[in-house]
Every structure is written in C-alpha cells, then in structure tokens.
Amino acid sequence: MTTVAGEAWFQEAGLQRVLALLNADGGEGRVVGGAVRNSLLGLAVSDIDIATTLLPELVVERAKAAGIKAVPTGIAHGTVTLVIDGKPFEVTTLRRDVETDGRHAQVAFSEDWQVDAERRDLTINALYAASDGEVIDLVGGLADLERRNIRFIGDATRRIAEDYLRILRFFRFFAHYGSGRPDADGLRACAAARSKLASLSAERVWSEMKKLLAAKDPGRALLWMRQVAVLAEVLPETEKWGIDAIPALISTEEALGWTPDPMLRLAAIIPPDAARLAKLATRLRLSKAETAYLLDWANAPAIRDDISEAAFDRLLYRHEASGISIRLKLALAVARGKAEGDFEEMARTARITKLLDRAAKWKKPSFPVNGADALAAGMSAGPRVGEILGKLEQQWSDGNFSMTRSALLARLKELIES
Ligand code: ATP
Numbered sequence: 146m147t148t149v150a151g152e153a154w155f156q157e158a159g160l161q162r163v164l165a166l167l168n169a170d171g172g173e174g175r176v177v178g179g180a181v182r183n184s185l186l187g188l189a190v191s192d193i194d195i196a197t198t199l200l201p202e203l204v205v206e207r208a209k210a211a212g213i214k215a216v217p218t219g220i221a222h223g224t225v226t227l228v229i230d231g232k233p234f235e236v237t238t239l240r241r242d243v244e245t246d247g248r249h250a251q252v253a254f255s256e257d258w259q260v261d262a263e264r265r266d267l268t269i270n271a272l273y274a275a276s277d278g279e280v281i282d283l284v285g286g287l288a289d290l291e292r293r294n295i296r297f298i299g300d301a302t303r304r305i306a307e308d309y310l311r312i313l314r315f316f317r318f319f320a321h322y323g324s325g326r327p328d329a330d331g332l333r334a335c336a337a338a339r340s341k342l343a344s345l346s347a348e349r350v351w352s353e354m355k356k357l358l359a360a361k362d363p364g365r366a367l368l369w370m371r372q373v374a375v376l377a378e379v380l381p382e383t384e385k386w387g388i389d390a391i392p393a394l395i396s397t398e399e400a401l402g403w404t405p406d407p408m409l410r411l412a413a414i415i416p417p418d419a420a421r422l423a424k425l426a427t428r429l430r431l432s433k434a435e436t437a438y439l440l441d442w443a444n445a446p447a448i449r450d451d452i453s454e455a456a457f458d459r460l461l462y463r464h465e466a467s468g469i470s471i472r473l474k475l476a477l478a479v480a481r482g483k484a485e486g487d488f489e490e491m492a493r494t495a496r497i498t499k500l501l502d503r504a505a506k507w508k509k510p511s512f513p514v515n516g517a518d519a520l521a522a523g524m525s526a527g528p529r530v531g532e533i534l535g536k537l538e539q540q541w542s543d544g545n546f547s548m549t550r551s552a553l554l555a556r557l558k559e560l561i562e563s
Pocket residue numbers: 177178179180192194264265266267270271308310311314
C-alpha cells in the first residue's frame with residue numbers, strides 16, 4: 146500500500162480539518178493532483194487541491210457551520226476555496242465532461258471517482274490520497290510515476306482534441322518530472338494536433354509555457370518540442386535562432402547559484418530583435434514587466450568583454466542596466482559552455498563575470514545641471530536649452546561623470562557663448 150499518511154504536509158491541522166469536514170455524513174474528500182504526485186516524488190508540496198463527492202453549496206454550508214472561510218472561486222465549475230489560517234485549499238466537486246470543444250469544457254457534477262480520474266490529463270496527475278493517507282490509483286499513475294513516464298489517460302489523440310492546451314501540459318510535465326524519451330503515442334498526438342494551439346487563448350498558452358520554462362532543466366522538453374514542430378507554433382521566433390544555448394545556461398545557473406528564471410531561458414532561445422519581441426509580447430499577452438524585460442534586453446548594446454570600465458559605465462548610463470545584465474548573463478553562459486580546456490574562453494568568462502558584478506552594483510549618477518541653471522546663465526526658454534544641456538551631459542558622461550557642478554556650470558557658459 147502506498148500512503149502519504151506520514152508526510153508533514155498531510156498531517157497539517159488545516160488539511161486534516163478540511164478532510165474531516167468533507168468525509169463526514171456520507172461525503173468523501175480526497176487530495177488530488179500535484180500534491181500527491183510531488184509528495185511521492187519527494188518534492189515540495191505547495192498548493193493542495195481536493196476533490197469531493199459533495200456539491201459545492203454543501204461544501205460552503207459545512208465550512209460556514211465549522212467557522213471556516215469559504216470563497217466561491219468558481220462555484221459554477223464546482224470549485225470552492227476554503228481558507229484556514231491564511232492557507233487556501235481548493236475543493237472541487239467530482240466532475241464529468243458533458244461537452245468539450247478543444248478550448249472549454251462543459252461539466253456536470255458526479256459522484257464517480259473513476260470518471261473524475263479519467264477526465265484529468267495525465268496519469269501522474271490523477272492520483273488521489275484518501276483521508277487516511279492511502280494513495281488511490283485508478284489510471285495506472287503510480288507505475289508511470291515510478292518510471293517518470295508522462296502519459297495521457299486513455300487515447301492521447303482524443304484527450305488532446307478535448308483541450309489543446311494538453312499539448313503544452315504534456316511537455317511541461319515532461320520538463321519537470323519526465324525522464325528518457327517522451328511517451329511515443331503522446332508525442333505523435335501532440336505533433337499531429339500542433340496547429341490547433343493557435344485556437345487557445347494567449348493567456349493559457351503563455352502561462353503554460355512559462356511554467357515549462359521554469360523547470361529545473363527544460364532542455365530536453367524544448368528539444369522534443371522543436372523536433373515535432375510544436376515549439377515553432379508557440380514561439381516561431383526560436384525557429385532560426387535555435388535552442389542550443391539552453392544546456393550551457395542551465396549548467397551556468399547551477400554552477401553560479403542563479404535562481405531559474407523563465408524569462409532568461411526565453412531570452413536564450415529568441416533573437417534580441419526589439420520589433421519582433423514587441424510583437425511576441427502582444428501576441429502572447431506578456432505582462433508589462435515581462436515585456437520591459439525583453440525590450441530592455443533587446444535594446445541593450447552588444448558588449449565586448451574587453452571593454453574598459455569607463456566605457457562600460459557610459460553604456461550603463463545610457464541604457465537600462467537590467468538589459469545589459471541579461472546580455473552579459475547569456476554571454477557568460479555561452480563562454481562557459483566553450484571554456485573547458487580553452488584558455489581564451491576561460492579568460493573571457495572571468496572578464497564577463499567582472500562586468501556583471503559591476504552592472505549589479507551600478508547606481509546611475511544624476512546629472513547635476515538642469516534647465517533652471519541654463520536660464521540662470523542667461524539663456525531664454527526654448528529648444529536650444531535642451532540641445533545645450535544634452536551636449537553638456539554628453540561631455541560629463543564622456544569624462545566618467547567626474548566633472549563637478551561648478552566645472553559644469555563654467556562649461557555651460559562656454560557652450561552658450563559659442
Ligand atoms: P502544479 O500545481 O504543481 O503546477 P498540478 O498537477 O496541481 O501541478 P494544476 O494545473 O494545478 O496542476 O491542475 C490540478 C489538476 O487538475 C491536475 O493535476 C490535473 O489532474 C487536472 N487538470 C488541470 N488542467 C487540466 C487540463 N487542461 N486537462 C485535464 N486535467 C487538468
């Protein structure tokens with residue numbers, strides 16, 4: 146018997162209260178999905194999803210009677226979020242699909258655990274933990290989990306036609322938990338249905354891609370996605386550019402203790418072309434911060450690793466330091482990838498590392514002269530003020546920001562009179 150009864154997350158008082166609530170008076174509740182899967186893999190369990198035979202209204206009623214906060218998150222779809230000590234538990238009534246069109250499902254409530262299991266996507270995602278901790282496997286998920294085999298429940302082609310997002314979920318879960326080659330049937334079905342990805346909402350696609358890119362090592366998943374032309378459907382920008390930069394980036398992250406960053410992984414596989422990236426951001430509905438990340442990077446200049454500190458400071462002053470850092474991180478990964486046994490590349494990694502440190506510590510100096518100074522020096526308001534100040538600022542930055550305010554004011558007078 147497989148059980149999660151001994152696990153700390155399962156024994157937590159909040160979860161036990163929820164399970165006790167649902168498993169009284171003829172009802173039943175079980176933990177399902179990611180929590181059970183991750184726990185059996187020895188990985189951290191974050192959010193806990195629970196499935197129940199009780200109708201959502203009854204879940205709310207019982208929670209209220211027990212003094213537990215109930216949020217009707219998606220009550221029409223059967224989901225109620227119970228909050229205990231600030232920790233949310235998503236409780237969803239067992240469901241069966243009435244109708245699917247590849248994008249949305251119309252569901253009906255059910256009391257049949259087998260049916261609820263079979264409408265989930267992958268076998269490793271359909272494991273339940275009963276209230277005593279016993280793991281219940283209705284679709285062969287335990288064997289697949291042991292072999293780290295990512296497999297659709299039932300016929301892959303049919304399951305994908307119900308919801309095309311499952312193509313990306315297949316690769317996402319392969320990236321996180323798979324090993325060896327992806328399941329052949331699943332891979333073939335994903336390849337055949339790839340053009341349907343265009344029918345999905347951009348938000349769902351990007352959210353799934355971002356989770357894939359956040360895997361410890363998304364390299365193999367990306368390689369297979371590229372192999373079966375799924376990657377080009379979602380990110381055509383990668384097509385000519387390729388994904389060869391990923392292995393060196395991942396090993397650099399690991400060696401230097403960088404936190405895996407889906408945006409940096411994305412930057413590694415697309416060209417730094419601001420116009421194309423602006424289109425990508427619109428197409429996939431990236432957030433403002435994500436869009437700025439890509440554009441700051443694309444607009445940053447290419448940097449020679451033998452650049453002088455003074456020249457580098459001037460670049461930092463004129464461009465977004467964050468964008469320059471992204472360029473350097475990617476360049477460092479490339480250099481490290483070639484460095485073994487290559488003295489020149491080794492020296493290069495050392496120089497890039499120094500520049501990265503300098504960029505991280507960079508504080509943009511503020512130009513100590515402004516329009517009021519120009520007027521005080523006798524100029525009249527107008528476009529010439531901006532021109533002159535621009536020239537002055539250029540000279541100040543060319544001189545490594547070392548000219549004092551009084552020296553600058555003297556220079557200002559000269560510029561006005563010239
Ligand atoms: P994590 O939260 O760690 O990303 P998870 O397995 O909990 O992983 P969720 O996206 O939170 O994944 O979904 C919860 C469960 O709902 C899944 O484990 C799966 O059983 C089911 N599920 C989610 N999305 C789909 C889908 N598109 N098709 C079928 N089942 C799905």
